[in-house]
Amino acid sequence: MERVFVVGAGFMGAGIAQVAAQAGYAVGLWDERADALSGAMAEIGRSLGRLAAKGRLAEPVDAVLARIQPAAGLGDAANADWVIEAVFEDPGLKKKLFQTLETVIPDTAILASNTSSIPITRLATACRRPERVVGLHFFGPVPLMGVVEVVKAAETSQDVFEKASEFVRSLGKAPLRVTRDIPMFVLNRVFTAAFNEACDLVADGVATPEDVDMGLKLGFGWNAGPFEIADNAGLDTLVRIMSFTGSLSEDRLKPGPGADLIRSMVQEGRLGRKSGRGFYRYENGKKTT
Numbered sequence: 001m002e003r004v005f006v007v008g009a010g011f012m013g014a015g016i017a018q019v020a021a022q023a024g025y026a027v028g029l030w031d032e033r034a035d036a037l038s039g040a041m042a043e044i045g046r047s048l049g050r051l052a053a054k055g056r057l058a059e060p061v062d063a064v065l066a067r068i069q070p071a072a073g074l075g076d077a078a079n080a081d082w083v084i085e086a087v088f089e090d091p092g093l094k095k096k097l098f099q100t101l102e103t104v105i106p107d108t109a110i111l112a113s114n115t116s117s118i119p120i121t122r123l124a125t126a127c128r129r130p131e132r133v134v135g136l137h138f139f140g141p142v143p144l145m146g147v148v149e150v151v152k153a154a155e156t157s158q159d160v161f162e163k164a165s166e167f168v169r170s171l172g173k174a175p176l177r178v179t180r181d182i183p184m185f186v187l188n189r190v191f192t193a194a195f196n197e198a199c200d201l202v203a204d205g206v207a208t209p210e211d212v213d214m215g216l217k218l219g220f221g222w223n224a225g226p227f228e229i230a231d232n233a234g235l236d237t238l239v240r241i242m243s244f245t246g247s248l249s250e251d252r253l254k255p256g257p258g259a260d261l262i263r264s265m266v267q268e269g270r271l272g273r274k275s276g277r278g279f280y281r282y283e284n285g286k287k288t289t
């Protein structure tokens, strides 16, 4: 059985660990915060329970859960085949983590980042063996979203790129192959341009977030509106991403005047679904009217 080790047990790391376990991998999950790790295990149990109740789980919940081992530290990555980091969106933090991981993991292991925006090539500069570093950009909630961007950095070997695409298929998801490593890859560039415009319109008082979301769903067939997507992703995570996108050369990707709205919401503790309030209110994780 191949082994997957996930670092960072937040919204994304927990989801990645879950789908890997569902696909039959032995999974190690590590977070530097013990409460994040225990919270992730509880959330994975709840998520598997919901899937089982809908008849969408091939095995009993306990059988899937038994394949996920909360780790005691990064040392537990020593026998991993796949190592996927999903820590905060901070290039310095991710580079330091990659450096440490390379001293622990087997030579044959593939090292992946779930960054939303930072070029993988930049993270790989921290590594002795950049040819085994690849981007695996999942979308949240991971158990429900069907696509993963597979990002080939400047030095990623073709073999690692192919294996990573196959790994994504083994999780039951479609790989979107990004063959040139540019900031924010493909889907976040498209989303960010739309989201920046939506924020500016709301901040300008042209329309409410509810109406923009409603319009994009009914007018363009989106499954969720940009403010619903932002609440799910976590507004604190978006602010971290903005501190990176502000340095990009393309104006359409830079946070516009509407970004101040997001920053002030985060300061007030309105982080989106995870804190019970963002653009919308949530009770027990469910959106209220």
Ligand SMILES: NC(=O)c1ccc[n+]([C@@H]2O[C@H](COP(=O)([O-])OP(=O)(O)OC[C@H]3O[C@@H](n4cnc5c(N)ncnc54)[C@H](O)[C@@H]3O)[C@@H](O)[C@H]2O)c1
Pocket (backbone or CB within 6 Å): 007, 008, 009, 010, 011, 012, 013, 030, 031, 032, 033, 036, 086, 087, 088, 089, 090, 093, 097, 114, 115, 116, 117, 137, 138, 139, 140, 232, 233, 234, 237, 241
């Ligand atoms: N939220 C989204 O929708 C989304 C989508 C795609 C990609 N991403 C990316 O995934 C990554 C994680 O995002 P998230 O939304 O899960 O964030 P999150 O805040 O929910 O979780 C991050 C976790 O990383 C842990 N962590 C931080 N430093 C660590 C370290 N040195 N070692 C171990 N654990 C550490 C934190 O304790 C926290 O539990 C980011 O790079 C983000 O840009 C997020």
